[in-house]
Amino acid sequence: MLEIKNLAVDLEEEDKSILKGVDLTIEPGMVHAIMGPNGSGKSTLSYVLSGKDGYEVTGGSATLDGADLLEMEPEERAAAGLFLAFQYPVEIPGVGNMTFLRTAVNAQRKARGEEELSAGDFLKVVREKAKALKIDSDMLKRPVNVGFSGGEKKRNEILQMAMLEPKMCVLDETDSGLDVDAMKLVAEGVNALRSEGRSFLVITHYQRLLDHIKPDVVHIMANGRIVKSGGPELALEVENNGYADILAEVA
Amino acid sequence: MALPQPKVDATTAYLEGRALPKGGFTKAARADALSRLSAMGLPVRRDEYWRFTNPALLTAPLPEASEPLRVDQPIFTGMDKLRLVFTDGVFDAEASDDGAIDGVEITRLAEADAAEIHWAQGLYGTLEAAGQKPVDRPLAAFNTAAATDGILIRVTGKAAKPVHIAYRQSGDDADVVLHHIIKVEAGAELTLLETGTPGARTNIVLEMDIADGATLHHVRPQGRAHGRQVATHLFARLGAESQLKSFTLSMNGRLTRNEAVIEMNGDDASAHVAGACVGDGEDFHHDDTVFVTHDALNGESRQVFKKVLRNGAVGVFQGKILVKAGAQKTDGYQISQSLLLDGDSQFLAKPELEIYADDVACSHGSTSGAISEEALFYLRSRGVDEKTATNLLTLAFLAEALEEIADDALADALRDRLEGWLNRHS
Numbered sequence: 078m079l080e081i082k083n084l085a086v087d088l089e090e091e092d093k094s095i096l097k098g099v100d101l102t103i104e105p106g107m108v109h110a111i112m113g114p115n116g117s118g119k120s121t122l123s124y125v126l127s128g129k130d131g132y133e134v135t136g137g138s139a140t141l142d143g144a145d146l147l148e149m150e151p152e153e154r155a156a157a158g159l160f161l162a163f164q165y166p167v168e169i170p171g172v173g174n175m176t177f178l179r180t181a182v183n184a185q186r187k188a189r190g191e192e193e194l195s196a197g198d199f200l201k202v203v204r205e206k207a208k209a210l211k212i213d214s215d216m217l218k219r220p221v222n223v224g225f226s227g228g229e230k231k232r233n234e235i236l237q238m239a240m241l242e243p244k245m246c247v248l249d250e251t252d253s254g255l256d257v258d259a260m261k262l263v264a265e266g267v268n269a270l271r272s273e274g275r276s277f278l279v280i281t282h283y284q285r286l287l288d289h290i291k292p293d294v295v296h297i298m299a300n301g302r303i304v305k306s307g308g309p310e311l312a313l314e315v316e317n318n319g320y321a322d323i324l325a326e327v328a
Numbered sequence: 329m330a331l332p333q334p335k336v337d338a339t340t341a342y343l344e345g346r347a348l349p350k351g352g353f354t355k356a357a358r359a360d361a362l363s364r365l366s367a368m369g370l371p372v373r374r375d376e377y378w379r380f381t382n383p384a385l386l387t388a389p390l391p392e393a394s395e396p397l398r399v400d401q402p403i404f405t406g407m408d409k410l411r412l413v414f415t416d417g418v419f420d421a422e423a424s425d426d427g428a429i430d431g432v433e434i435t436r437l438a439e440a441d442a443a444e445i446h447w448a449q450g451l452y453g454t455l456e457a458a459g460q461k462p463v464d465r466p467l468a469a470f471n472t473a474a475a476t477d478g479i480l481i482r483v484t485g486k487a488a489k490p491v492h493i494a495y496r497q498s499g500d501d502a503d504v505v506l507h508h509i510i511k512v513e514a515g516a517e518l519t520l521l522e523t524g525t526p527g528a529r530t531n532i533v534l535e536m537d538i539a540d541g542a543t544l545h546h547v548r549p550q551g552r553a554h555g556r557q558v559a560t561h562l563f564a565r566l567g568a569e570s571q572l573k574s575f576t577l578s579m580n581g582r583l584t585r586n587e588a589v590i591e592m593n594g595d596d597a598s599a600h601v602a603g604a605c606v607g608d609g610e611d612f613h614h615d616d617t618v619f620v621t622h623d624a625l626n627g628e629s630r631q632v633f634k635k636v637l638r639n640g641a642v643g644v645f646q647g648k649i650l651v652k653a654g655a656q657k658t659d660g661y662q663i664s665q666s667l668l669l670d671g672d673s674q675f676l677a678k679p680e681l682e683i684y685a686d687d688v689a690c691s692h693g694s695t696s697g698a699i700s701e702e703a704l705f706y707l708r709s710r711g712v713d714e715k716t717a718t719n720l721l722t723l724a725f726l727a728e729a730l731e732e733i734a735d736d737a738l739a740d741a742l743r744d745r746l747e748g749w750l751n752r753h754s
Contacts, residue, residue, distance in 0.1 A: 127709050130701065155711035167706040171724025177707075180720065185711035220724075237710060
C-alpha cells in the first residue's frame, strides 16, 4: 500500500532538515501508529505525504500502490486514495460544509472517471454517515469548521474520510484536543472504516488513542527517523516510561 | 472662489453642442442643476474626491469609442416582475411588459416632462441638490440638467411584484443620461431591479424618497460589458422606521463609479448599501463611493463592499459615515474588503467616520488579502483541483456581501453570474 523509502525532507524557509531518512511500509488492511516526542518530524511526514507547500524532498521516495506520491499535486494524491485527517482542521467561512463535502466527493469521482453523485444520492449517504458520528444537520449546513468545537472539527474530519473512502488514511494527532467521550466517538468512526483494503497511519503522542484504535505495528520516531518498531506493547512502554529509555537505547 | 480655468474649460467643452432638454415640470430644476454644475465644474483628477479614480473618461466631451457592449443573458428570468426596457437610453415600449402593479404608479420621464405639473416636481433634482453638500457631485448635477429619459415610480402600497428596469444597447455607441425617481409612500414596499448598461457611456441618477415605514429593495447587476464607462448616483432620503437595501453586482467595466448618498432623516431608519465586483485586467477600474448621513435617532446603516481583482485590476472604495449632533443611538457599520488574486492588482480604500453625537456605535474596517493558502491546501487535500478550490474560496469571500440581499432567489441569480464569471476568468 504505502511505501516510504529513505525519505529526507528539509523545511524550505529555514533550510532545516526535518526528516532524515524515513523508512516505512504499510501493507493493505494494516494499522500503523507513529509515536514520538515533539519535533521528531511526525506531522511533517503527514504533510509531505499529502503535498503541502513549504517542504523540500531532498532524497528518498514515497509511493502509494506503486505510484509516486511526491510527483503528484495534492488533489491527485487524494484521488489516488490518500487522506490526511488534519491536526488542525481549517475553518473556511462562506463555504457550507455540505457544499464542501459534495464538491470533494464529486471531484474525486470525476478524477477517477466515475459518475458524479446526484444531489439526492449524496444527501442520503452523508446523512447516514453523519448520524453515526453524531453530526447533526446544523453542523452540515454551517460553514466548514467555523464555530465548531475541537471535537466537532475532528468528527468532521472523520466524516470526510468516511465520505471519500480513501485507501490510505493518515491521522495526524486526531486525539489532540479531544475529551474521552469525543475520542471514543472518533475512534469508533475510524474502526468502522477498517477493512482489508484500507490502511491507516495513526500519528499520536499518547497511547490513549491506541486503546481505541488498535494498531498492528507501532513505530517510534525521533529526530527525523523511525528509531524503533514493534507491536502494540511498544506504545504501552512509552506510556509507562516515556521516550527517554527508548532514545537512550537506540542512541 | 473662482473656478480654476481647466475646470471651466472642461465643463464648457462638455456642454458644447449638447441640446439639453428644456423640460416641462422639471424646467426650473434643470436650470438650477445647470447653475450648480457651472459653479462646481466637472471633476478632475486633482479633486480630493477623485484622487483614486481618473474621471477623464467620464468627462471627455464625447465618449471614447468602444465595442458595442456585450448583450447579457437575461437575468431574473422566470420571476414575476414588470419589465421596463431602455434601449440605447430610450424607453422601449415594445420590448417592455404591458400592465400595471396595484399600488404602483409608473410614468416615463420623457412623457411626463411634456407637462408643467407632476407629482415628481418637488423631488426631481431635490435629493441630488441636497447631496451636493458637503461633497460636490458634478456629474449628478449634469444628469439632472441633461437627463433625456427615466422612470418615475410612485408606490402607495405593497407592490405585488418587482419593477425591473432593463438596460440594453442596440449596437451603436451612445452617451446615455437617465434620471429615475422612486417615491415610496408611507408604509409602502417595492423591490426595484436594475440590470445591464444602456450605452458605451452612461450617467444614471436615482432619487429615492422613502417615507415613514416604507421599504425599498434595490438590486442592480450592472452586467459584464468590458467597455462600460459609467457613473451612477443613488440619492436616498429615509423617513422614520423606513428601510433601504441596495445591492450592486458589477462584473468587468472599464470605468465604473457608483456613488450612494444616503440621508437618514427619520428615527429608527435602516439603510444597507452593499456591492460585489469582480475585475480582470488593467482595463478594469471600479469605484464605490458611499456617504451615509445620520440625522435622526436610533438609525442603523451598513456598508458592505467586496472586490475580487486580478491581472492589474483596480478597485476603489470611499465610504463615509457622518453622524450629526443629536443622532444618538446610531449604529453605523462599514466594511470594505478586496481579494487580490495576484500581485498586480490594487485596492484603494478611504474609510471615514465623522461623529458629532456621543452615544453611538460606529465601526469600520478595510482589508486586502490573498486566497488563504491553508484553506486552499485543505480543499486540495480533499481532491478539489486548484482552480475549483480557488473559485470556491473566492465565492465564499463574496458571500458576505451577497448576504445583504434579502431575497434568496435574487441572491442565487447573482451568485450564478459570479460563478460563471469565475469559471471564465481562471
